Amino acid sequence: MANKFGVLPFNSPVEPTMDYSKIAPLIGVQSPRHLPHDRVTVEDVDRWCQVMRDTNPLYTDEEYARQSPHGGLLAPSGMVHVFALGTMKAAIDQFVHGKCEFPDDPNVKLNTVVEEEGYTGVMATAQRQQHFRRLRVGDEIHWTLGIARLSDYDHLTRQGVGRKYQMLYQFFNQNDELLCNQTFDVLVYRAPMSTRRLYAG
Amino acid sequence: MALDIAAVKALVGKESALMAARHRANIPDIRHWCEVIRQDNRSYREFEKSTVSAPAALLMVWTMPPLWSPEPKAPTEPHERAIRLLEEAGYTTGLAVALEQKFMRPLKVGERLSYKVKVSAVSPGEVETGIGRGYQLDLHYTFQNQDGELVSEQVCRRAQVTKVTAQTKH
Numbered sequence: 001m002a003n004k005f006g007v008l009p010f011n012s013p014v015e016p017t018m019d020y021s022k023i024a025p026l027i028g029v030q031s032p033r034h035l036p037h038d039r040v041t042v043e044d045v046d047r048w049c050q051v052m053r054d055t056n057p058l059y060t061d062e063e064y065a066r067q068s069p070h071g072g073l074l075a076p077s078g079m080v081h082v083f084a085l086g087t088m089k090a091a092i093d094q095f096v097h098g099k100c101e102f103p104d105d106p107n108v109k110l111n112t113v114v115e116e117e118g119y120t121g122v123m124a125t126a127q128r129q130q131h132f133r134r135l136r137v138g139d140e141i142h143w144t145l146g147i148a149r150l151s152d153y154d155h156l157t158r159q160g161v162g163r164k165y166q167m168l169y170q171f172f173n174q175n176d177e178l179l180c181n182q183t184f185d186v187l188v189y190r191a192p193m194s195t196r197r198l199y200a201g
Numbered sequence: 202m203a204l205d206i207a208a209v210k211a212l213v214g215k216e217s218a219l220m221a222a223r224h225r226a227n228i229p230d231i232r233h234w235c236e237v238i239r240q241d242n243r244s245y246r247e248f249e250k251s252t253v254s255a256p257a258a259l260l261m262v263w264t265m266p267p268l269w270s271p272e273p274k275a276p277t278e279p280h281e282r283a284i285r286l287l288e289e290a291g292y293t294t295g296l297a298v299a300l301e302q303k304f305m306r307p308l309k310v311g312e313r314l315s316y317k318v319k320v321s322a323v324s325p326g327e328v329e330t331g332i333g334r335g336y337q338l339d340l341h342y343t344f345q346n347q348d349g350e351l352v353s354e355q356v357c358r359r360a361q362v363t364k365v366t367a368q369t370k371h
Contacts, residue, residue, distance in 0.1 A: 037236070037244045041229045050268040089240040 018163070022113045023150055030146040030170065031105040038083050040139040045075045048082070073137040080135055080171050080180045084143045106146050107167055111188075114163065119188035121159055126185040133179050140174040148183060155187075162189025204290030209283050209323050209336070216319040217278035219345075222263040225313045226255045234259055254307035260344055260353055264316045280318045280340050284361065292335050292361035299358040305351050313347045321356065328360075335362030 038044065042060075049059050057064040058074045065073045086094075086101060093099040100108050111122075135141075150165040169182040224230070232248045234256055235241035266274070276285040284295065308314065324337040342355040 035244065038229055038232065039245050041227070043224050043227050043229050046223070047268070050270070053269055053271075055271050087236050087242050089236070089242045092240065 018114075018117045020152060023110065026106040026110050026113075027147050027150060029106050030144040030168070031102065031107075033142045033144055033172075034084070034102065036083050036141050036143075037085075037087055040075045040079075040083055040135060040137050040141065042073060042137055044082070045073070045079070045137060048076060048079055052076070070134065070136075075135040075137055075139070077131045077135055077180070078129070080129070080131075080141065081169070081182065083139075083141045084169070084171060110147050110150070110165065114165075114188045118190050119162060121162070121187075121189040121191040123159060123187045123189070124184065125164070125187050126183075128183045130181045131179065132181075133173070133177055135179060136173075141171050141179065142174075143169055143171045145169045157187060157189060159187065160189040160192050162187050164188075202289045202291075204292075205286065206323075209286050212279045212283045212320045213323055214320070215279035217280060217317045219315045219317050220264070220278075222314040222316070223267060224263060226259070226263060226308050226310050228252060228310060230259060230262065231255055231310070234262070252310055254309050257302070257304050257307070257353070260308060260314065261355075263314050264344065278318065279320050280338070283320050283323070283338060284359075287336055287338075287361040291363055294333070294335075294362050294364065296332070296360045296362065297357055298337075298360050299356075301356045303354045305353060308346070308352055314344055314352065315347070316342055316344045318342050330360055330362055333362035333364050335360050337361075 042062075045059050049055070054076065056076075058068060058070060059065075059076060060073075062073055065071075090101045093101065102108060146168050148166040148168040151163045154161045154163060164185060164187050167184040167186065169180075169184065170178060171180045171182070173179055228245060228248050231252055232241075232243075232245055235243075235248075238256075238258075276282050288295075319341040320338065321341040322337075322339040327334050328337055338359045338361065340357045340359060342353075342357065343351070344353040344355070345351050
């Protein structure tokens, strides 16, 4: 109990702690498979190579690629997530109208819980990719995503008090072969009042 | 370098060689376009089943020069030389100010476009525009498919101006 000056006793938690029981069932579970909107195509690969100034003939020279040990055109491995993105319509539905395309995915459920707990700020902090197999032109990539972990205590960051969670994306080709594991670290935080005023204009 | 307007005017009426599009009219680009412009949520599977012809607005997308290439192309065609002459004379900013498009027939998926550009007019003297002084160039584009069938004709009016002097609101 706070005293008459509103000061909490030394050993009391300053902030109410998060109800971890709502989170626990969401950790370590991958979503159902999501289907892509695009095949891996030479047109998209070519445009990526122009922008990245990548002249590797394995990506653009069909004859060269056929005679290589790969036996055909490849796509840059870094493009794996390009072919596994949601559409603009899905993004507008989610961020403008609040209608999520896959409401049962663990990351969507987690976001609802952390928002209810007051962690309203979201910031992507790191991304790592581990590749197991080359991406080939013509591939159809499908993917699952889940929450690998969530910090069980608050971090004091420059953005405010927050938690970190790590998403795990797994990308597969049409033969169900794992192409890539990708982790994506997110900081969710309670923005201090000064920051909130800044965003509110 | 002073502008040799006679050299620019000499290019009027000259047409470029036929230049081929980098890619055929293809499903992935049509799908990207439909996704962004029409908020279309369908996947490539549905597009592959039902798409026969390409949206007319995509013609210029397929005939755009690459965003980057290892060996930059020297300006050899008449319209490229006209633009280069103006740029070297200090009219460094190019702006498309008008575009008239005429479509003769729909472009089918799988067809490979090629196009040529004719310098159809240049303004007789400097013109005053809202963003600076410059010259106007009218470029006439002709698009055809791989069999030489005419697909579209477009006239692009382009202003080459000295420097952009945009008025600020405040």
